[in-house]
Amino acid sequence: MASGGAVFEAGVTLGSSRVEGTLSVDLEAGSVGWYPLGARQGDAIGLHDDDDSDSGSCGGCLTWEGAPSLPLEIRGGDLVGASPCPSDAKTYPSFKVFYFVEEVSKRRGGRSRRRLKVTDEFLCTNTGLCEECVDKIRECAGHARSRKGVKVVVNPVSGAGRGLRAARELLGPCLEASGAKHDVTVTREPGEAKTIAASIDIDAYDTLVVVGGDGTMHEALQGLCGRPDADRRAADLAFAVVPTGSGNGFAASIGALDAETAAWGIFRNARRPLDVCSVVQDPWNGADRKFMFLTLTFGFISDLDLDTESLRFLGQARFTLGAVYQMLAGRTTDARVAYVSSGEVSEGEGGGGLGLRFVGGIASSQGGSLKDPPPPWRVLDQEKFQLFVLSNVPCMSMGDRVAPTQDPSSGSLSMVTTGRNGRLKNIAMFDAVEDGTTADCDIISYQDVAAFAVEPLSDRFQFSLDGERIPTRTLYGEIHRGLGRFLTCL
Ligand SMILES: Nc1ncnc2c1ncn2[C@@H]1O[C@H](COP(=O)(O)OP(=O)(O)OP(=O)(O)O)[C@@H](O)[C@H]1O
Structure with missing residues (x-):
């Protein structure tokens, strides 16, 4: 002994x-x-x-x-x-x-x-x-000794009640057994996760566990990053997610493959930096800022996601159905895309809180036009897209690996795109996205970016930000390296 x-x-x-x-x-x-x-x-x-x-x-x-x-x-x-x-x-x-x-x-x-x-x-x-x-x-x-409190936010409608069961039968007994200080809130309406994260006492809690899907986590992130002290304190509160949503892209990306594995990650307590992106559509209006931790999409992926929202009860299967429909439809979506390559950010840079260094530059130049943006912005040499995914994580859901090498702590995003494809190429693209072999698929292009701007040019155009619909207007975004924290299961 x-x-x-x-x-x-x-x-x-x-x-x-x-x-x-x-x-x-x-x-x-x-x-x-x-x-x-x-x-x-x-x-x-x-x-x-x-x-x-x-x-x-x-x-x-x-x-x-x-x-x-x-x-x-x-x-x-x-x-x-x-x-x-x-x-x-x-x-x-x-x-x-x-x-x-x-x-x-x-x-x-x-x-x-x-x-x-x-x-x-x-x-x-x-x-x-x-x-x-x-x-x-x-x-x-050692859990009671090594950490402050654990705040658990449960979405009771997520996964047809699986969230409530996971909280009652798995997390609750484990937290009791650990002796760690904890507190559970079951949300009563949409938006409550945001309110909780906006007002949580970061001196008393160091972990925010979301029992739900990416939608609930997105809400909580808006609350945390929207606080006046976010640039100094957001990293003091680590996110963990117990996946009960329909997509669960974040959980899939950090190895929280099911509720028990996610619970293990909470007690293992391995904290990693989480890059967060600011996304603004009216750069001169501070109140307009949203925060993204997963993906920005338009075209194939946003259409298959947003057009199947009424089929949430099907779980992961709704994405497969949506994908088959989109592949057969074979539509392209027009947009002008500008970006700042991550190579423009030198090693050790970043971590500068919530400042908008690149977006500030483009927004104050020629009314924010993307036609001829100032350096280091570049315009993508392509306006017709079938696939457009800007991803902070490897997976958009439990069933894909669209950006297999993407790391949410890297300080850059993967911009994954294709132009117009025939149906056979679409099937190959879909297979590659499912299998994580996008790097071997010759119709898919990759860029590592630190900032981005997208101007919609098609009539039928929908943006999906972390799986949520946002208005169809020119948007600008920029990554904040290591602004937040998450508990990894990898
Ligand atoms: N008590 C509640 N009643 C109704 N809706 C709620 C409640 N609590 C949260 N919500 C809403 O449920 C929505 C879906 O939440 P969830 O986290 O399961 O996301 P999801 O979109 O299904 O998951 P994923 O993005 O992983 O597919 C959220 O947008 C949230 O606002």
Whole structure:
């Protein structure tokens, strides 16, 4: 036992018998183990069952229904904490330990997911010992010590009630077990996530968990980045998302592939810088500013997204339906696009808060015209687009990787475009976007940009900003490197 640890006596019930054992808590490694009396770490033990003399004797470990293998060893970093179980005068005081295990999915390129495990009850001889065990395990997990509060915002309509279930059955019990200070709000109407983020006490909370989709996260970002102290304080509050929306592009991009994996990310607490873009349509009006963390699209993607909004109940399938329709329609959308290449921003630049260095230049020149913008702006040599995606993240949804190498902390955006294509080329483009092989698809062009401006030229034109519709007017945007923070699961 390393220094700073503790060993407790705590039995478990296996079928009808009680097995005495010791629970050892290693504060240095942040790990917890339980070993039956007489066994040492790594020992094999067997359980003899009267009904079936062979069962239970697995040669390497002992398992019981719904519980992990014994001896139980939980690695530091996977430990969430412990919660006392309800008990009465007839039963021993007891507690359960919460932790995560890794599961490598056979689908989606073997991406790693996490599963929450909760042990069976550890029985203690008295209440004082039970409380001591719980406190020590929580101390060992370190969540209450290493962070301020965790604010959870739940969209109850997201994913047909999956958000509420995830909050009640997964996040709530885990947060209790961790001992971390937390607070849950279930939104009552659209826009509430924005109000919460706009007024949250950043001295008291360092994590904002959104249980919902990209729409709820977008709202919360507007609230946080719209605060007067945003350029100094936005990075003090990290976003985490438990994906229950229909697209979940941000969750897909940061490895939060499902609710349990996302919950693991919250307790792992690995903070990364989040680039955020300002987007303005009336650059002379400060109140007009919106904030983007995902994508700006028009043409194929915005049409398939916005035109299928009434089909949200289909989940991810609505995007497939929309894509098939758009591929067959084969429409192009006309726009004038100007940009500042990310090469214009030298290494170490950025992090300058919410200043609009490039947008300020173009906006004050010739009334904001994109025809002949001042340097370092350039005009894209193309006005007809089928695909136009400006992306801060690799994925627009759980089912694609439109910009596979894009990093939300890089200080630049991927501008992914195609011109007019035949239907066969459209299918190839769609496959490449789904598989993350866009770099090998010769009809798709890439640019790394730090600022952008788009002037709509078609009659039928819709912008989608992080999946939300915004007015069809010339817009200007610029990236703010590392303005925010997020908790990564990668
Ligand atoms: N209590 C509520 N009642 C009705 N609508 C709500 C409520 N709370 C939030 N909303 C709205 O629900 C909308 C959809 O939220 P959600 O986060 O699930 O986004 P989504 O667009 O479905 O997800 P994705 O972008 O990942 O597909 C948000 O725009 C939000 O304003």
